[in-house]
Amino acid sequence: MTATSPGExxxxxxxxxxxxxxxxxxxxxxxxxPFISQREVCERFGVSTATAVRALNEMVGQGxxxxxxxxxxxxxxxxxxxxxxxxxxxxxxxxxxxxxLGSGHVSGMLSGVEAMCKxxxxxxxxxxxxxxxxxxxxxxxxxxxDGVSGIVLFPVEGSSNALAIEEIRQxxxxxxxxxxxxxxxxxxxxxxxxxAVGYRVTEKLIEQGHRRIATLWDEIDCTSVRDRLxxxxxxxxxxxxxxxxxxxxxxxxxxxxxATRRQYLAGLLDGPEPPTALLCAHGYALATAMxxxxxxxxxxxxxxxxxxxxxxxxxxxxxxxxxxAVLPSKEMGxxxxxxxxxxxxxxxxxxxxxxxxxx
Numbered sequence: 001m002t003a004t005s006p007g008e009x010x011x012x013x014x015x016x017x018x019x020x021x022x023x024x025x026x027x028x029x030x031x032x033x034p035f036i037s038q039r040e041v042c043e044r045f046g047v048s049t050a051t052a053v054r055a056l057n058e059m060v061g062q063g064x065x066x067x068x069x070x071x072x073x074x075x076x077x078x079x080x081x082x083x084x085x086x087x088x089x090x091x092x093x094x095x096x097x098x099x100x101l102g103s104g105h106v107s108g109m110l111s112g113v114e115a116m117c118k119x120x121x122x123x124x125x126x127x128x129x130x131x132x133x134x135x136x137x138x139x140x141x142x143x144x145x146d147g148v149s150g151i152v153l154f155p156v157e158g159s160s161n162a163l164a165i166e167e168i169r170q171x172x173x174x175x176x177x178x179x180x181x182x183x184x185x186x187x188x189x190x191x192x193x194x195x196a197v198g199y200r201v202t203e204k205l206i207e208q209g210h211r212r213i214a215t216l217w218d219e220i221d222c223t224s225v226r227d228r229l230x231x232x233x234x235x236x237x238x239x240x241x242x243x244x245x246x247x248x249x250x251x252x253x254x255x256x257x258x259a260t261r262r263q264y265l266a267g268l269l270d271g272p273e274p275p276t277a278l279l280c281a282h283g284y285a286l287a288t289a290m291x292x293x294x295x296x297x298x299x300x301x302x303x304x305x306x307x308x309x310x311x312x313x314x315x316x317x318x319x320x321x322x323x324x325a326v327l328p329s330k331e332m333g334x335x336x337x338x339x340x341x342x343x344x345x346x347x348x349x350x351x352x353x354x355x356x357x358x359x
Contacts, residue, residue: 176331228309
C-alpha cells in the first residue's frame with residue numbers, strides 16, 4: 001500500500017479506511033452502487049484478507065457502507081452516513097456454535113475463531129450446543145434472528161439439522177463447518193486431514209510390529225470419524241495386514257454403559273487372536289480404555305500399545321500413549337472465519353502431524 005504521510009503511524013486497516021472514505025467523498029464511489037470487494041481491497045492495497053475485511057467492517061460500523069444480505073456491500077446514502085452516531089453504528093457479528101468446550105481440540109478451534117474475529121474486527125457470539133441437535137437448532141435460529149454476518153459451526157453428530165442449515169445459507173448468511181461437514185449440504189468447511197490421521201497413526205503401530213489393531217470409537221455418525229476409519233483401512237491394505245471386521249467395526253465404545261463396555265473389551269481380548277494395540281478415537285476414549293483395562297487386569301496395560309487419533313488427553317495417561325495425531329485445531333478456527341468471506345462453497349483440508357510416545 002502507498003500510504004500518504006497523514007496516515008503514517010496508523011494501523012494498516014485504518015489507513016485503508018481513510019483512503020477509501022476519501023475516495024467516496026470524491027464521488028469515486030456513489031450511493032446505491034456496489035462497493036469494491038474484500039478481494040479487490042487485497043489486490044489494490046497489497047494486504048491480507050484479514051486486513052481487508054477489518055477495513056470494510058470498520059466502514060460498515062462507521063455507517064460509511066451498508067451490507068445488503070445476498071447482494072453485497074454498498075456506499076450508504078449521505079443522509080444515513082451523516083445521521084449515524086457511535087451508539088447506532090453496527091459492528092458485524094460472527095456466531096460460533098459448538099460443543100465439547102472441555103476438549104483441548106474444541107477449545108483450540110474456538111481460540112482460532114476468536115483470534116481471527118479480533119483481527120477482522122468482528123464481534124463473536126458464542127453458543128454451546130451441548131452435544132444436542134435441539135440446542136444446536138435453537139442456537140442457529142437465534143443467530144439468524146440476531147442478523148449475524150456468518151456462522152462457524154462445529155456440528156453435532158448426525159445430520160438432523162441439515163435442512164435448517166441450508167435455509168440459513170439460502171437466506172444469505174454464510175456457514176462454515178469445522179472439523180467435519182454434512183455431505184448433503186454444499187457448505188464450506190475446514191477440516192484436518194482425517195484420512196491421514198487414521199493412516200499415519202495406524203502406520204506407526206504397524207511399524208512397531210502390530211498386526212492386530214482394534215479401533216475404539218466415540219462418535220460414529222460424522223465425516224471426520226468415517227474418514228479416519230478409511231485411513232486406518234488404507235494403511236492395513238498398504239502394509240498387507242489382513243482386516244478383521246470385528247476390530248474395525250464402527251461402534252461407539254465410549255458411549256456404552258460401563259458394564260457393557262468392559263464386557264465388549266474383554267471379549268476382544270479373550271479371542272483366539274486378540275489385538276496387541278488399541279487405536280482410540282481421542283485421548284479421552286483412550287483414558288476410558290485404560291481404566292477398563294486396569295479393572296479387567298492391570299497387566300494388560302503392559303501388553304497392549306495404546307494410540308490416539310488426537311493429542312488431547314488427561315495428563316496422567318500421556319506416558320502410556322504409543323502414538324497420537326496432532327490436529328491443527330487453532331488453524332482450523334482461523335481458516336473458518338476467513339472462509340466466511342468467500343463466495344461459494346470450498347473445503348480446506350489442513351495437514352496433521354503424528355507424535356510418537358515414550359512406549
